[in-house]
Amino acid sequence: MAVHQAVVGRRPRFERQLPQARRAALIAATIECLKRYGHAGLSIRTISAQAGVSVGLINHHFPNKDELVAAAYRHFNGELVEGLRAAVAGAGAAPHERLRAFLEASFSPPNLDADVLAVWVVFWGLYRHSRPIQRVQRATYSGYVRLVRGLLAELVQEARLTPGRVELRLAAIGLTSLIDGLWLEWCLEPGKFRPREAVSLCEQWVASLCGQGGGWNSR
Amino acid sequence: MAVHQAVVGRRPRFERQLPQARRAALIAATIECLKRYGHAGLSIRTISAQAGVSVGLINHHFPNKDELVAAAYRHFNGELVEGLRAAVAGAGAAPHERLRAFLEASFSPPNLDADVLAVWVVFWGLYRHSRPIQRVQRATYSGYVRLVRGLLAELVQEARLTPGRVELRLAAIGLTSLIDGLWLEWCLEPGKFRPREAVSLCEQWVASLCGQGGGWNSR
């Protein structure tokens, strides 16, 4: 019949998706908007346009904007840690090889990207005044620290240092700080140094920690 | 007369100030709002309320909000570099003493303050998408880098290392990255380490650079 034809011929105006799939899409859109527009991209309308949905849908899947942003932060953190962990797992068994894989993954795409780092900075800027983001930070950052500390612990054991005298805690803090600082600096001025040099700086730092410290000239 | 009394008795509704003084007050109010409310504090109404002036005044002294924020960033940068420079100038003549003064000033008030660091992070988050802030960054960051590089150059000279083989550029990048990273990490989780430990980490890094590297256990 004619009516039947009309119904069959018309494409659906939208596609229903499972909540978990739609949530994932909205989170991806949020991160994409952050990359493109920075903090200004964190608006309901910008994000929903990026995701190709209407303005009302976000509040159907998330209680409010802050929770969406926090979920995006959680996903962003998770992707980073998972990627680094995979890089380490794909490397050889020697501790220094595993550390090198970790550092090279840290300072190469997709992590070392000006847009990606700018996203981190925006998240950090939100941290102090957003409870949801603070909760995510506490829940996810420990995974990153555990990964770094594990790599350092392997190195210390290999170098046959007395574990007690080596301040593993401080070493992990220093290495993560150096990495974060290099990320930040490369983000602000990408021309100042090359990723390869960042890896080198980190390796020298770790070498000096282990007392193999050949010093600045030895490389 | 009554009229005369009335005129004399009434306090002025506002006080005219020289443009440079008012601009300075608006810049100070901007930074204060950033400390208190983060990125959300960067609104014309919040800032003008903090400064105790009307909403219209900002656009009389600054062409637009971005320029005010950029001016605040310039002032913030200048204060930091000036403070660090003064700390170095007040120290002894020995290069390692001067470096220590620099590091201790870096990791003590007013620089090492959770609010202050949060302000930095917000500025960094604006960097990618704000031309005025990019201009300020290029103009002022070199002063900071020059200061760090000068301190390192003194140390290298004292250690009698062949200047050519020492990569002063990379050393400065590494040290500033380490400092920035430690700032950032302390800002996100102030309880994880003490400022004293941050100074120690930086000094060990520099020592390893100069080939005096006693390693991680030597302290």
Add this chain to the structure above:
DNA sequence: ACCGTTATTGTACGATCGTTCAACAACAAA
């Protein structure tokens, strides 16, 4: 083919945003 569930839409609302501008008034100079 119909129904029920619910993902999705899009308008509407009140709040707040940055900026403009005519009117006002503080203060120095005449």
Add this chain to the structure above:
DNA sequence: TTTGTTGTTGAACGATCGTACAATAACGGT
């Protein structure tokens, strides 16, 4: 005391913000 300059006010504008909500329609189950 009067005048001129200009720093300052505050209402008004249009745009955009986050959220609420009734209406709509996609799609699996019967």
